[in-house]
Amino acid sequence: MLLAPAFRGAAIRQRWEAAITGVVDELVAGLLEQAQPCLVRDFAAQLPVRVMAAILGLPEGDRESFRGWYTGLIRAALNLRRDPPTWHAPASAPATSSTPTCDR
Numbered sequence: 565m566l567l568a569p570a571f572r573g574a575a576i577r578q579r580w581e582a583a584i585t586g587v588v589d590e591l592v593a594g595l596l597e598q599a600q601p602c603l604v605r606d607f608a609a610q611l612p613v614r615v616m617a618a619i620l621g622l623p624e625g626d627r628e629s630f631r632g633w634y635t636g637l638i639r640a641a642l643n644l645r646r647d648p649p650t651w652h653a654p655a656s657a658p659a660t661s662s663t664p665t666c667d668r
Contacts, residue, residue, distance in 0.1 A: 587614045590614075594606060600666075
């Protein structure tokens with residue numbers, strides 16, 4: 565297990581805590597600015613992609629492109645029925661039931 569030490573809690577915390585905390589703080593600030601925030605759409609759905617982008621060191625201006633790539637990859641990977649429209653849909657196309665929404 566050559567890579568195992570790099571993925572232990574303490575190693576992750578030491579190396580990435582500042583980046584993760586920064587993303588969380590930014591998302592929470594965005595929630596506080598909204599009259600009716602949606603925790604799922606505005607925080608939980610954003611967190612993993614934003615953390616990955618921060619860890620990869622992507623410039624802020626590339627976040628939406630990265631989100632599109634990530635969304636397309638996840639749609640394709642979870643397309644267990646091999647639905648052709650999902651395979652060929654652009655990442656910017658609205659997702660179906662997997663899109664986090666909040667009733668307002």
